[in-house]
Amino acid sequence: MRTMLSGDGESEPNLDQVSQLVEEICKEDVLTLIIHQLPILGWEARKDLVHCWTILLKQKVDSNHCCVEYIEQHIELLDFLVVCYDNKEIALSTGLMLRECIKFPNLAKYILESASFVLFFKYVELPNFDVASDAFSTFKDLLTKHGNVVAEFLTAHYDEFFDQYETLLTSPNYVTRRQSIKLLSDFLLESPNAQIMKRYILEVRYLKVMMTLLTIFVANPNKPREVKIILGKNKGKLLELLHNLSPGKGSEDEQFEEEKEFIIGEIEKISLSGSF
Numbered sequence: 001m002r003t004m005l006s007g008d009g010e011s012e013p014n015l016d017q018v019s020q021l022v023e024e025i026c027k028e029d030v031l032t033l034i035i036h037q038l039p040i041l042g043w044e045a046r047k048d049l050v051h052c053w054t055i056l057l058k059q060k061v062d063s064n065h066c067c068v069e070y071i072e073q074h075i076e077l078l079d080f081l082v083v084c085y086d087n088k089e090i091a092l093s094t095g096l097m098l099r100e101c102i103k104f105p106n107l108a109k110y111i112l113e114s115a116s117f118v119l120f121f122k123y124v125e126l127p128n129f130d131v132a133s134d135a136f137s138t139f140k141d142l143l144t145k146h147g148n149v150v151a152e153f154l155t156a157h158y159d160e161f162f163d164q165y166e167t168l169l170t171s172p173n174y175v176t177r178r179q180s181i182k183l184l185s186d187f188l189l190e191s192p193n194a195q196i197m198k199r200y201i202l203e204v205r206y207l208k209v210m211m212t213l214l215t216i217f218v219a220n221p222n223k224p225r226e227v228k229i230i231l232g233k234n235k236g237k238l239l240e241l242l243h244n245l246s247p248g249k250g251s252e253d254e255q256f257e258e259e260k261e262f263i264i265g266e267i268e269k270i271s272l273s274g275s276f
Helices: 002-006 015-027 030-040 043-058 066-073 076-086 091-102 105-113 115-123 129-144 147-156 158-169 174-188 191-201 204-219 225-233 235-244 251-268
Strands: none
Touching (some): 015 030, 030 043, 030 066, 030 076, 030 091, 043 066, 043 091, 066 105, 076 091, 076 105, 076 115, 076 129, 091 105, 091 129, 105 115, 105 129, 105 147, 115 129, 115 158, 129 147, 129 174, 147 158, 147 191, 158 191, 191 225, 204 251, 225 235, 235 251
């Protein structure tokens, strides 16, 4: 199957044969077979199947992505691929397969709205570094590949999602915190998420978490123009919230107060247009 799909190194694949193969694969439920047999296959066989999977999803027959349509009709296969992160032997293979699926908006939308999506908040902190890193790559793709799909999801599941995301921003794992801060800025600064971002940064319940993010944003001498404009337009509300934030006690709260005063000073320098 791999040779038929990608050639043998000397000759290119026959497109008619490839189309026929794709149709038969969908007709005979081969995609379901591939996924469910992955746990019992050896490394080389899994490698070949992942290679074929990548080609199959991209392949069109009469302008239709037949394999993508098959997955849409057997959507539970995506849930199976997600929970495979619990199996470190095949997690990296199924992670690649998931990311190929996420390239298609309808499949990404399903994963975001499925019950299995919440598992990513656990998977990105698995003790196996390679698996956790792969899970974070998939998590990132889900939140950045399709702006409109993500905006729709965040609007519908705002509280649920950000309550979960806060656990990553406050994780005891330094790598998780840094990656999550970077990812948060990546998807919130996408234009379809502008309203979500404004709502998020103005909520008191997230303000202490946002202190870390604001420190990064305001201290960065090379802030993107969009960040400067957003900080400028929300300057008054941000300053009001920061000034009204009650001082705490203890070394952590003393550091928090220092960070707050620094952020206030930097925001005060920003004009409504985002310039200094």
